[in-house]
Amino acid sequence: MQWTVNGKTIEVTQGNIAAQEDMAAVVNAANAQLVTGGGVAGALHTAAGPELAEAGQKYAPIKPGEAVLTLAFNLPNDAVIHCLGPVYGKDKPEDRLLASCYERALYLAEQEELGSVAFPAISTGVFGYPFDDALDMAVSAVLNKLGGLKHVNTVRFVLFSEQEAEKYREYMDHRIN
Template sequence: MRTPEGVTVTLVRGDITRQSADVIVNAANSSLLGGGGVDGAIHRRGGPEILAACRELRASRYGKGLRTGQAVATTAGALDAQWVVHTVGPVWSSSEDRSALLASCYRESLRVAAESGARTVAFPAISTGIYGWPMDDGARIALRTVLEVAAPPVTEVRFVLFDAQAYAEFEEALEALEAQG
């Protein structure tokens, strides 16, 4: 699918750390110092350069960590990318609507990517793992936000989905958005 600005949005099943893109987005925790899931995988595959860059950020601008919904870029280390854009997704709550924070992760990541001059951006399904966001709702928010805000210099946004269930949920959400026109 294409955004109104002509950006191609695609779905891929696979491992985000194996993608070749200008930017790989990391579903980070607020410490920026690595963790589990996508965050841990990106730090492991990317190597110590990413952690060193994150430590520099903590020592300077982000002493208390990165706030939920914000994004910041670092080197990509050994990944096949120029930058890693780290964003902190919200923990899902059944009693509080945090969807604006989740949308902000995608919007801010695209802003940082564009400011870096990136043309291709690979996203994971932010907050849908250990943070418990329901995959169908996370897919809807992710796709709607990207389709609304993605613009040049970005020419391609790729959602890299680790398993068949995630892929199916994103595919269904994309089809629903296409049907809405």
């Protein structure tokens, strides 16, 4: 499903973040060392190849809320934007740090003149951020930044399960319509 906001497209889909062939950039829910891990980081690193971890070495470690950009290597994208989301209950203030991930990722995409960005649900896996709270923070952060973007025209939220994607769709329908 998709919505148009400020002349930009927001999409929600269920799928594999490492298989977003029509997106200029994909966002990695990274760990501080920017190395392979589980979940999103594992999927992206496996598909991109070992060069992705090597490219991240010069930036590591990153702090919660920070984002850095590397090439995408064997992924079908131009770039990977690595964001370290907050660990819920540990990294404070969680909401501000999570919003910062989305804001900084969009900033980097805009700086590199990338037309489209695909986001996973940052921090909702092993980092323990409650899904509904993270959804609200993610969509709000993206909506707040959309109007100021010249180059980024499409933002896609890629969710692991159909149930998660449906929650995003319902939320977007409520916020946009």
